[in-house]
Amino acid sequence: GAEYELNEIDGGTLHGSVGSRLSLFARELKWRSSSSALRLPNNCYGSSFVIDPNGRWYRMWSNMMFLWSIYSVFYTPFAFCFFRGIPEHLLDLECVQLIFLADVAVHFFLAYRDPHTHRVVYDQQRIALRYIKGSFALDMLGCFPWDAVYKFTGRMEVVRYLVWLRLYRARKIQGFFKKMEKDIRISYLFTRIAKLATVELYCTHTAACVFYYLATTLPPAREGGTWIGSLTMGDQSYINFRKVDLLTRYITSLYLAIVTMATVGNKHSRRHACPM
Numbered sequence: 029g030a031e032y033e034l035n036e037i038d039g040g041t042l043h044g045s046v047g048s049r050l051s052l053f054a055r056e057l058k059w060r061s062s063s064s065a066l067r068l069p070n071n072c073y074g075s076s077f078v079i080d081p082n083g084r085w086y087r088m089w090s091n092m093m094f095l096w097s098i099y100s101v102f103y104t105p106f107a108f109c110f111f112r113g114i115p116e117h118l119l120d121l122e123c124v125q126l127i128f129l130a131d132v133a134v135h136f137f138l139a140y141r142d143p144h145t146h147r148v149v150y151d152q153q154r155i156a157l158r159y160i161k162g163s164f165a166l167d168m169l170g171c172f173p174w175d176a177v178y179k180f181t182g183r184m185e186v187v188r189y190l191v192w193l194r195l196y197r198a199r200k201i202q203g204f205f206k207k208m209e210k211d212i213r214i215s216y217l218f219t220r221i222a223k224l225a226t227v228e229l230y231c232t233h234t235a236a237c238v239f240y241y242l243a244t245t246l247p248p249a250r251e252g253g254t255w256i257g258s259l260t261m262g263d264q265s266y267i268n269f270r271k272v273d274l275l276t277r278y279i280t281s282l283y284l285a286i287v288t289m290a291t292v293g294n295k296h297s298r299r300h301a302c303p304m
Contacts, residue, residue, distance in 0.1 A: 097200040105234045109241035129171045170194040235285035
């Protein structure tokens with residue numbers, strides 16, 4: 029019969045200090061993780077090549093894709109709102125789409141657990157068919173070089189909006205945190221705080237990018253009347269804000285996003301706190 033190996037969890041790990049919990053969180057991101065707790069028998073794979081979702085190789089791959097997904101969902105709104113076509117010196121950043129294209133190929137061979145029978149499916153045809161019916165289309169569209177398509181079509185603005193399809197990769201980040209929430213070695217409270225901090229940071233970042241984009245939708249002659257065009261901070265005027273360096277524009281937009289969200293939140297809380 030098939031043999032299974034189950035690793036025991038040290039009792040001290042469950043009741044560790046905050047420092048040990050941080051180390052456990054960092055351990056999830058390591059390139060080299062320990063062997064999986066459950067070793068599946070070799071005869072499960074059959075004659076075709078199938079990737080074990082609980083195996084060490086895929087754990088390393090999923091951790092890497094988690095980091096690249098964070099980069100992608102943060103970079104996408106920034107590139108869309110601050111650039112009308114990515115500058116030449118930043119085109120190398122588009123090479124990251126090749127990594128997500130490789131992830132598409134990986135999912136054609138990734139075994140999955142059937143939600144009805146709760147058995148792991150290793151049949152390659154069923155795996156491929158399930159992925160094609162699922163997220164394959166959105167994953168492929170996210171890998172398209174939309175900036176090159178935008179320039180090739182004569183800078184049609186509607187083409188640029190398709191880059192937002194890459195935000196679908198946020199599901200990998202959500203899946204990573206769900207896995208952490210189920211890990212009894214890591215404090216559930218710590219995981220929730222880390223997840224909340226990530227969401228808050230992303231919402232603030234996206235709001236800053238959108239605020240700047242709205243200021244650039246007006247004709248150049250009217251940009252002086254926008255929130256950033258009419259801004260004066262000390263001796264610096266932003267009436268020609270497009271000529272201001274990129275970092276200063278982003279920090280200014282980020283400041284507006286933080287102040288706006290905090291002010292609206294305070295007004296909302298005071299309104300509900302006061303009796304009618």
